[in-house]
Amino acid sequence: MKLQTLLEVLPFYTVQGKGNPDITDLKNHHEKVTSGDLFICIKGSDVDSHTLAKEAEQRGAVAVLSEVPLNLGIPVVMVHDTRRAMAILSDYFYNQPSRDLLLIGVTGTNGKTTTTHIIETVLNSAGRKTGAIGTLYVKTGDEIEESKNTTPDSLTLQQTFSKFIEKGIDSAVMEVSSHALYQGRVHGCDYDIAVFTNLTQDHLDYHSSMEEYRSAKGLLFSQLGNTYSKGSPKYAIINIDDPSADYFIYSTASHVITYGLNQHAHFRAENLILQANGTQFKLVTPCGEYQVSLKLSGQFNVYNTLAAIASSYVAGIPLPSILSAIEEIKGVSGRFELVDAGQDYSVIVDYAHTPDSLENVLKTIKTVTTGKIITVVGCGGNRDTLKRPIMANVACRYSQKVFFTSDNPRNENPKLIIDDMLMGVPKEEAEKYEVILDRKEAIFRAVSNARKGDTVLIAGKGHETYQIIGDRVTNFDDREVAIEGIKMRIIE
Ligand SMILES: CC(=O)N[C@H]1[C@@H](OP(=O)(O)OP(=O)(O)OC[C@H]2O[C@@H](n3ccc(=O)[nH]c3=O)[C@H](O)[C@@H]2O)O[C@H](CO)[C@@H](O)[C@@H]1O[C@H](C)C(=O)N[C@@H](C)C(=O)N[C@H](CCC(=O)O)C(=O)O
Ligand SMILES: Nc1ncnc2c1ncn2[C@@H]1O[C@H](COP(=O)(O)OP(=O)(O)OP(=O)(O)O)[C@@H](O)[C@H]1O
Ligand SMILES: N[C@H](CCC[C@H](N)C(=O)O)C(=O)O
Ligand SMILES: [Mg+2]
Secondary structure: EHHHHHHHOOOOOEEEOOOOOOEEEEEEOOOHOOEEEEEEEOEEEEHHHHHHHHHHOOOOOEEEOOOOOOOOOOEEEEEEEEEEHHHHHHHHOOOOHHHHHHEEEEEOOOOHHHHHHHHHHHHHHOOOOEEEEEEEEEEOOEEEEOOOOOOOOOOOOOHHHHHHHHOOOEEEEEEEOHHHHHOOOOOOOOOOOOEEOOOOOOOOOOOHHHHHHHHHHHHHHHHOOOOOOOOOOOEEEEEEEOOOOOHOOOOOOOEEEEEEOOOOEEEEEEEEEEOOOEEEEEEOOOOOEEEEOOOOOOOOHHHHHHHHHHHHHHOOHHHHHHHHHOOOOOOOOOOOOOOOOOOOOOEEEEEOHHHHHHHHHHHHHHHHHHOOEEEEEOOOOOOOHHHHHHHHHHHHHHHOOEEEEEOOOEOOOOHHHHHHOOOOOOHHHHHHHHEEEOOHHHHHHHHHHOOOOOOEEEEOOOOOOEEEEEOOOOHHHHHHHHHHHHHHHHOO
């Protein structure tokens, strides 16, 4: 595509230098640039890639998108905001691929990975070829790629959609993080269905307040479009039981479909039976009532399931097909995952890394455990510090024994992270906890403390197969370490 043709989608720009080269591809990382590319400069939080434009030119870039004039021998297209322009240009360059997909976006503090996984399973089992984008992976048919971010940058995202189309995929379900919404990674995405799971505290290192965090999430619903505009109808699927439900309902001009336990919800669960190895409930919908039996545990998974049912239904899948697919789902990697090495107590690895998710998971464990609850938990470094004391408080409130340990300390001192956590533990709970900085040792100690009927919760890292200490990433998998600890104890 000629540079001038590509630029037609931008409202305003100026060009420094002459020429109208053919653009063979778009790149936003200088090391990926090859001959014929347009290199997009971004003033990032770690790197300002305007400083790498010269190198991009040397690698073969034929034009550059920039926010400032640059001294190069190739055309420099100047715009006010390169991040925003990148989203618009990427969408256009790759032929607006999201318009050819049934596109479902899921946002909320907790439950995005689980809800997208359920939707993906339902759509696939109904014969729709479904791509998935989220924390665990980017899945294109049978091809699975590990993801760097929950939601990729706008260029990578549009390239992924384009690949989906190439591979004959017709539907896509993706997690949309608040960072992504705030940074415009999903500008240019033509969503058909947007799902809100819940809003509780997280990421206050990045968003300056809960209001700002909420408004970032609201962008998914305001960009959903108008129900009465051309094309197929758009749907906002909202958890009506969440205190922020109204905010999201009034953020959108699309159809609003609600779910929850509330009697006004369009998709509602009644008569819940919560067990360690599954959940039963009556599903009440405007088009009939059904008895549902899940292999997933926890009331929070009832919410995730309702969100997935409502989304799949408005996507055109009949309820009986939705339910038969959902009833087969065994779980999601690292979410309430039972670790079984033949021991007579339960060990659960869970990705709870927010106060709300930790409380939800512990509440679930409390309803199904006959013995003690032993929790291993830490908080990530270089992340929201305000959640630390709250998580520690929750851990002590629901457990008989707590091992505070390191999560991913990143560039923070692990001891100081735990000090922040301990601020949330009341004096009378001081007997309950021990601080063991080494996560492996903490897990070993927790399992050796467990007796018949107890439950050990290892929280915070779920599916992660690494630990980040400083800038070093080493192999670490809570599930493998737990098995090692359990086996060692059995031999003892
Ligand atoms: C704070 C934050 O969100 N940072 C994200 C942001 O970085 P950035 O745009 O500021 O990029 P940067 O690293 O400063 O680089 C700027 C530019 O220089 C380019 N570059 C950089 C280095 C180089 O050698 N050459 C080069 O050309 C980069 O490609 C980029 O275009 O955009 C990048 C691309 O989209 C993200 O990878 C990066 O995520 C970092 C790794 C991160 O940790 N993000 C977390 C906080 C995050 O986004 N998390 C959410 C999930 C939260 C949840 O699940 O609840 C997520 O969506 O993943
Ligand atoms: N609907 C929910 N409400 C509250 N907590 C939940 C819900 N669903 C899952 N959880 C808890 O949150 C943890 C993370 O779940 P999940 O990975 O599905 O969320 P996520 O929104 O994708 O998280 P992230 O933002 O880190 O990608 C789970 O391990 C569980 O403890
Ligand atoms: N998406 C979340 C994941 C946190 C997981 C936890 N293990 C940590 O490293 O803090 C984040 O990036 O804040
Ligand atoms: Mg996720």
